[in-house]
Amino acid sequence: VDPERDLLAGVGTRMRKEGLLHHGIELRVRGQGHRIDLTELTGGRSVMVYAQQEVVKDLIAARLGAGGRILFEAAASRVEDHETDRPRVRFAQDGRETTLACDFVAGCDGFHGVSRAAVPPSALRVFERVYPYAWLGILAQSPPPSDELIYAFHDDGFALYSMRSPSVSRLYIQCPPDDAVAAWPDGRIWAELEARLGPEGGRLLRRGAVRQKAITPMRSHVVEPMRHGRLFLAGDAAHIVPPTGAKGLNLAVADVRLLARALEAVYSSGDSNRLDSYSSTALRRVWQVQHFSWWMTTMLHRAPQDTPFDTRLQQAQLDQVTRPGPAAAALAENYTGLPFED
Ligand SMILES: Cc1cc2nc3c(=O)[nH]c(=O)nc-3n(C[C@H](O)[C@H](O)[C@H](O)COP(=O)(O)OP(=O)(O)OC[C@H]3O[C@@H](n4cnc5c(N)ncnc54)[C@H](O)[C@@H]3O)c2cc1C
Numbered sequence: 001v002d003p004e005r006d007l008l009a010g011v012g013t014r015m016r017k018e019g020l021l022h023h024g025i026e027l028r029v030r031g032q033g034h035r036i037d038l039t040e041l042t043g044g045r046s047v048m049v050y051a052q053q054e055v056v057k058d059l060i061a062a063r064l065g066a067g068g069r070i071l072f073e074a075a076a077s078r079v080e081d082h083e084t085d086r087p088r089v090r091f092a093q094d095g096r097e098t099t100l101a102c103d104f105v106a107g108c109d110g111f112h113g114v115s116r117a118a119v120p121p122s123a124l125r126v127f128e129r130v131y132p133y134a135w136l137g138i139l140a141q142s143p144p145p146s147d148e149l150i151y152a153f154h155d156d157g158f159a160l161y162s163m164r165s166p167s168v169s170r171l172y173i174q175c176p177p178d179d180a181v182a183a184w185p186d187g188r189i190w191a192e193l194e195a196r197l198g199p200e201g202g203r204l205l206r207r208g209a210v211r212q213k214a215i216t217p218m219r220s221h222v223v224e225p226m227r228h229g230r231l232f233l234a235g236d237a238a239h240i241v242p243p244t245g246a247k248g249l250n251l252a253v254a255d256v257r258l259l260a261r262a263l264e265a266v267y268s269s270g271d272s273n274r275l276d277s278y279s280s281t282a283l284r285r286v287w288q289v290q291h292f293s294w295w296m297t298t299m300l301h302r303a304p305q306d307t308p309f310d311t312r313l314q315q316a317q318l319d320q321v322t323r324p325g326p327a328a329a330a331l332a333e334n335y336t337g338l339p340f341e342d
Pocket residue numbers: 052074075076077108109110111112113114135137216234235236237243246247248249250251252
């Protein structure tokens with residue numbers, strides 16, 4: 001968060017009013033808490049906790065407020081002719097098939113969208129790692145156990161204690177990737193969350209009504225390049241990070257910021273240099289963030305195949321990060337967001 005500037009064309013106003021500004025996180029290692037002072041370690045930066053659906057609402061309001069048009073409930077079936085100078089998006093709305101003629105297509109339709117699928121497999125290089133664990137996430141009517149996020153490393157596995165508001169917690173537990181939600185009745189969830197938080201767990205956590213439960217697999221995924229003709233992939237359509245570093249949406253925003261500036265240069269002065277370097281510039285950040293997300297994930301989770309040697313290495317890494325020094329500073333720099341290249 002840069003308190004001086006609204007980096008996204010005025011869409012941060014409500015977030016600044018209603019979001020929760022955090023200056024640190026806690027790493028809790030086998031019940032022992034260590035605060036990472038993000039603001040001190042980064043010379044003044046911090047992070048904002050603000051639900052993703054609120055970001056989407058603000059973006060929609062800004063677009064409509066500027067007189068722009070958004071087609072809701074319009075399912076794209078394919079992107080075509082993106083190797084020509086007249087790409088098209090086919091979509092259906094109100095049961096009617098329609099085609100949208102475009103100058104460029106921004107493929108921002110997430111991991112399961114149609115944009116990436118429009119690129120011939122021979123033109124894409126795919127890099128992927130699937131982790132041998134998943135996250136069970138719940139939304140609970142319960143005050144968060146702390147004002148700041150707690151990342152817990154425990155012999156039973158990872159847990160994350162975060163919040164939506166002062167009365168609603170967003171809580172995650174590492175679980176096997178093939179687990180079913182039905183295997184996690186509320187009592188089991190709370191007991192694991194208390195155990196992973198350590199001896200104070202019972203005191204800090206307030207059991208409350210569980211409103212949502214979902215299991216998310218963990219993967220790292222990148223496709224290169226992020227451009228094919230006049231189709232530009234951005235966000236989860238081009239890359240997935242495991243959620244441990246809280247970077248997926250941030251990375252998606254960094255992509256579209258770059259793409260928006262590149263398109264602005266084309267339309268204002270006919271300069272296509274930025275558009276030509278979009279993929280290589282975006283991928284430099286993508287791989288930095290992939291590395292950070294992989295690093296946080298492997299440091300904080302227990303893998304079923306871990307040997308005692310792996311566990312000692314993990315402990316050594318956690319010892320380094322939880323004392324003042326370059327490892328803690330690197331975590332803080334990455335967690336609060338790397339600088340933009342332009
Ligand atoms: C458990 C969990 C926790 C996370 N926590 C964080 C966090 O703390 N911080 C963070 O930065 N990120 C976090 N993320 C990641 C973040 O949610 C994603 O990286 C982000 O949503 C990617 O944005 P996107 O716009 O690229 O894709 P999406 O959010 O997936 O949006 C794609 C959009 O395209 C639409 N679409 C798809 N296909 C079609 C089609 N055929 N036709 C029309 N529309 C279509 C979809 O409906 C959707 O609206 C988390 C993710 C998970 C799973």
